[in-house]
Amino acid sequence: MRATSRLSALTTQLLGPRSSRHYATMANDLSLKTEYTMLSGHKIPALGYGVYQTPADVAEEVVLHSFKAGYRHVDSARVYRNEGPCAEAIKKSGIPRSEIFFTSKVPPRAMGYEATKSSITSSFSQTGLDYIDLYLIHAPYGGKEARRGTWLALLEAQQAGRIRSIGVSNYGLHHLDELESYIHELEAQHGKGKGGEISVGQWELHPWLARPDIVGWCRERGVVIEAYCPIVRGQRFEEPVLKGLREKYGKTAAQILLRWSLQKVGFGC
Numbered sequence: 001m002r003a004t005s006r007l008s009a010l011t012t013q014l015l016g017p018r019s020s021r022h023y024a025t026m027a028n029d030l031s032l033k034t035e036y037t038m039l040s041g042h043k044i045p046a047l048g049y050g051v052y053q054t055p056a057d058v059a060e061e062v063v064l065h066s067f068k069a070g071y072r073h074v075d076s077a078r079v080y081r082n083e084g085p086c087a088e089a090i091k092k093s094g095i096p097r098s099e100i101f102f103t104s105k106v107p108p109r110a111m112g113y114e115a116t117k118s119s120i121t122s123s124f125s126q127t128g129l130d131y132i133d134l135y136l137i138h139a140p141y142g143g144k145e146a147r148r149g150t151w152l153a154l155l156e157a158q159q160a161g162r163i164r165s166i167g168v169s170n171y172g173l174h175h176l177d178e179l180e181s182y183i184h185e186l187e188a189q190h191g192k193g194k195g196g197e198i199s200v201g202q203w204e205l206h207p208w209l210a211r212p213d214i215v216g217w218c219r220e221r222g223v224v225i226e227a228y229c230p231i232v233r234g235q236r237f238e239e240p241v242l243k244g245l246r247e248k249y250g251k252t253a254a255q256i257l258l259r260w261s262l263q264k265v266g267f268g269c
Contacts, residue, residue, distance in 0.1 A: 030046060030262055030263075032045070032047055032069075032070035032071060032072070033045075033070075033072075034046035034047070036224050038165050038199035038200060038224050039197040039198070039199050039222055039223065039224075040158075040164060040165040040166075040197060040199045042133065042164050042165050042199075044073065044101055044133075044134065044165075044199075044200065044224060045071075045072050045073040045101055046262060047071065047073065047258075047262075048071065048073035048074065048075045048101070048103070048226070049063065049066040049071040049073065049074055049075065050075040050228060051063065051074065051075065051076050051080055051082050051086060052075075052077070052080055052228075053080075054080070054082055055082070056081055056082045056084070056085050057085075059082040059085035059086055059089070060085040060086070060088045060089045060092075061089075063085070063086050063089035063090075064089045064092065064093060067089065067093045067095060067100075072095070072099055072100050072101060073100075073101040073102075073103070074086050074089075074090070074100070074101070074102050074103065075103045075226075075228075076102070076103060076104050076105075077103075077104055077105035077107070077136075077138055078104060078105060078106065078107040078110065078119055078122065078123065078138075079105070079107045079108070079138065083104055083123055083126050083127050084126040084127060086102065086127070087102070087126070087127035087128060087129055090102065090129070091128075097129075097130070101133045101134070102127075102129065102132055102133050102134070103132075103133060103134040103135070103136065104123050104127075104132055104134075104135055104136075105135065105136040105137070105138035105169060106119050106120075106135065106136070106137050106138055106150055106154070107119060107138055108138055108139045108141040108142070109141075110150075111137075111141055111142030111146040111147065111149070111150050112142060112145075112146040112149045112150060113149030113150065113152055113153050114149075114153075115150075116149065116150040116153035116154065117153045117156075117157075120135065120153065120154070120157050120162070120163070123135075124162065131161065131162055131163065131164060132162065132163050132164070133163075133164050133165065134163075134164065134165045134166070134167065134199070134200060135154055135157070135158075135163045135165075135166055135167075136166070136167045136168055136169045136200065136202060137150055137151070137154070137167075137168045137169060137171075138169050138170065139169065139170045140168070140170065140171050140172065140175040144178060147175070147178070147179070148182050151166075151179060151182060151183075151196065152186075154166040154196070155186075155195070155196040158196065165199040165200065166196060166197075166198075166199060167198050167199045167200030167201055167202070167223075167224075168198060168200075168201050168202070169201070169202040169203070170202070170203060171201065171203075171214075172214075173213050173214055173217060176198075176201070176214070176217055179198065180198075180221075182195070183195035183196055183197070183198075198221070198223050199223070199224060200223065200224045200225070200226055201214070201218050201223050201224075201225050201226070202225070202226040202227075202228060203225070203226075203227065203228070204227070204228055204229045205225070205227035205228075205229075205230065205261065206227065206229065206230050206231070206232050206236075206257060206260070206261065207257070207260055208232065208236065227261045230257055230258055230260075230261040231253070231254045231257045231258065232257065234254075236253070236257075237253040237254075242256060242257075
């Protein structure tokens with residue numbers, strides 16, 4: 001898929017203790033300006049522009065294009081190798097920094113306390129940003145101690161004001177339980193609220209991969225969940241069920257899938 005066609009590559013939904021009626025009502029008012037409040041207290045846009053597989057030499061251009069289309073959330077990562085160009089687009093956009101949400105992620109090969117601290121330092125060096133809105137653990141690699149060390153490094157950066165919110169990506173249910181236990185340990189040692197909070201969890205989510213167990217876990221705790229690949233990389237556009245819905249509602253397959261991600265409570269669970 002060409003980089004310039006990757007708009008709407010990320011959807012975000014707050015899975016808190018709210019009713020189906022609430023989501024149905026909220027979905028009627030969705031726009032590129034819709035935001036959710038994370039456990040950190042900061043807000044995150046409901047729709048984001050993902051730059052996975054976007055070459056560094058075109059990333060600045062396409063991110064600027066996404067801003068013109070109305071997007072205000074850019075989802076990058078250390079392993080994408082395009083943090084710098086994304087940051088340049090933010091600086092050149094003319095949009096106040098406070099109105100743009102930037103995400104990066106700890107690379108799988110940088111798990112552990114010291115390696116994660118270096119990863120965070122590199123992100124700031126390459127972007128020149130004063131703060132990063134959201135920093136995720138990209139994947140639960142490296143073993144338990146490495147995951148704990150990575151969380152601690154992120155937590156310290158958050159407490160220092162360099163990162164505003166922290167979270168995870170691609171975690172399994174047992175990884176989430178493990179992290180929750182570690183957060184409780186830190187709180188027991190340092191006081192309530194001192195273990196951090198999982199503000200965001202990011203997974204591939206769509207009607208063919210609904211993950212009700214993980215979604216349920218997040219919903220019970222008020223964790224904001226992000227769905228990457230919500231349009232299934234365009235691979236399901238010709239499914240009979242989507243064809244029928246396209247004809248019924250006069251919408252594209254991509255529009256229907258994005259609507260599902262944003263509106264369906266629990267992503268089908």
